[in-house]
Amino acid sequence: MTLTPVLTARWGEKDSFTRRVYERNGGYKALRQALQRTPESIVEAVKDSGLRGRGGAGFPTGMKWSFVPKDIPKPTYLVVNADESEPGTCKDIPLMMADPHVLVEGVIISAYAIGAHTAFIYVRGEVLHVIRRLQAAVAEAYEAGYLGTNILGSGYDLELVVHAGAGAYICGEETALLDSLEGRRGQPRLKPPFPAVAGLYASPTVINNVETIASVPSIVSNGSGWFRSMGSEKSPGFGIFSLSGHVTNPGQYEAPLGITLNELLDMAGGIRAGHRLKFWTPGGSSTPMLTEEHADLPLDFESMAGAGTMLGTRALQIFDDTTCVVRATLRWVEFYKHESCGKCTPCREGFWWQVQILDRLEKGQGTEADLDKLLDLSDNIGGRSFCALADGGIAPVTSSIQHFRDEYIAHFEHGGCPFDPAASALFTVERKEEAGVNA
Numbered sequence: 227m228t229l230t231p232v233l234t235a236r237w238g239e240k241d242s243f244t245r246r247v248y249e250r251n252g253g254y255k256a257l258r259q260a261l262q263r264t265p266e267s268i269v270e271a272v273k274d275s276g277l278r279g280r281g282g283a284g285f286p287t288g289m290k291w292s293f294v295p296k297d298i299p300k301p302t303y304l305v306v307n308a309d310e311s312e313p314g315t316c317k318d319i320p321l322m323m324a325d326p327h328v329l330v331e332g333v334i335i336s337a338y339a340i341g342a343h344t345a346f347i348y349v350r351g352e353v354l355h356v357i358r359r360l361q362a363a364v365a366e367a368y369e370a371g372y373l374g375t376n377i378l379g380s381g382y383d384l385e386l387v388v389h390a391g392a393g394a395y396i397c398g399e400e401t402a403l404l405d406s407l408e409g410r411r412g413q414p415r416l417k418p419p420f421p422a423v424a425g426l427y428a429s430p431t432v433i434n435n436v437e438t439i440a441s442v443p444s445i446v447s448n449g450s451g452w453f454r455s456m457g458s459e460k461s462p463g464f465g466i467f468s469l470s471g472h473v474t475n476p477g478q479y480e481a482p483l484g485i486t487l488n489e490l491l492d493m494a495g496g497i498r499a500g501h502r503l504k505f506w507t508p509g510g511s512s513t514p515m516l517t518e519e520h521a522d523l524p525l526d527f528e529s530m531a532g533a534g535t536m537l538g539t540r541a542l543q544i545f546d547d548t549t550c551v552v553r554a555t556l557r558w559v560e561f562y563k564h565e566s567c568g569k570c571t572p573c574r575e576g577f578w579w580q581v582q583i584l585d586r587l588e589k590g591q592g593t594e595a596d597l598d599k600l601l602d603l604s605d606n607i608g609g610r611s612f613c614a615l616a617d618g619g620i621a622p623v624t625s626s627i628q629h630f631r632d633e634y635i636a637h638f639e640h641g642g643c644p645f646d647p648a649a650s651a652l653f654t655v656e657r658k659e660e661a662g663v664n665a
Contacts, residue, residue: 237324291336303342309403330367334377348407415612458483472497497546511622512617552588552637587637589637607619
């Protein structure tokens with residue numbers, strides 16, 4: 227398999243974020259084509275392409291669009307979830323920085339397809355540089371007549387708002403995002419009703435990830451068959467794979483779904499010199515970790531589910547043999563404890579207790595009974611909350627015990643962590659090597 231630069235094709239160009247460069251490369255031609263077609267045909271094209279949500283859940287995009295009720299008095303809204311905050315995930319932010327107009331064009335086409343006349347891009351407030359770049363791109367689109375009233379003489383009107391959130395992991399969950407967008411504290415809602423029926427302002431709402439919406443213009447331009455020519459039958463198309471951690475050349479690799487970790491590592495220069503792969507996440511820390519034996523599995527929705535994990539956001543965090551899996555799991559669970567909104571008791575209390583136990587285990591002060599207690603807590607947390615944060619938070623706990631139970635036991639048999647915490651830090655290793663050379 228080879229790389230498939232579609233979304234990343236313009237990233238290397240000077241001023242790639244401007245409308246001038248985007249139009250020079252064929253930008254907004256898909257919008258002109260879409261406005262010549264019926265909204266229903268656009269929905270069918272996306273449905274036929276097999277495009278699945280790129281935000282983690284992988285729900286078929288065209289099917290989600292088709293759930294929007296027709297002929298009701300309430301307005302329909304399109305909301306783009308740009309609140310990227312899953313640990314290890316770093317695809318949407320560089321996409322919006324390098325090529326914001328592909329997202330803007332995708333928003334206009336998608337809003338037209340579902341019959342929305344108001345759309346929102348919800349960005350987390352910490353990434354001020356991204357917010358400013360998006361605002362500039364939206365302003366350029368208004369100037370060119372791609373947004374506003376009577377877009378390109380089609381009679382279609384659309385207002386697009388870039389909204390900055392206050393910065394909370396929970397607002398990546400679609401209903402918590404809607405509460406935040408309405409001006410309330412970001413907390414998940416009980417479903418049903420689903421957003422497609424009663425979402426923003428209790429009106430029909432479609433919520434999609436940045437990468438999902440940014441993929442729409444290329445499908446309109448090139449057709450569903452072109453999109454299906456990449457990837458697998460049930461997981462067609464391309465996606466941005468984010469490699470981070472103990473890899474020689476970390477970064478973004480846009481490739482067909484179904485590529486393997488080993489193939490990506492070959493392109494990324496492999497694991498850092500002198501070490502071997504120990505464990506990795508296929509889609510951020512909320513997806514159960516895998517080991518070296520899974521490195522040749524296809525990275526698609528079905529294969530990952532078959533391995534007991536999820537494709538998620540394709541955030542491949544790579545850890546070599548210097549990493550303590552107990553320490554890594556503790557850090558992840560500390561994150562979920564901090565980011566729990568506190569609405570649900572199992573999540574709010576459960577992660578607090580898991581942090582206490584993991585901290586004790588990492589110091590070598592626990593017992594094997596603590597492992598069973600962690601699993602029992604996980605069983606009482608997962609599936610018992612309003613949203614999937616609880617399910618994602620227990621993923622590193624259950625999977626690390628499944629694959630590395632002996633390493634947990636080694637901690638309390640050893641009387642402490644048997645790993646040097648500095649050895650897994652890239653910068654520390656480099657400095658030690660430099661010190662040796664200079665000596």
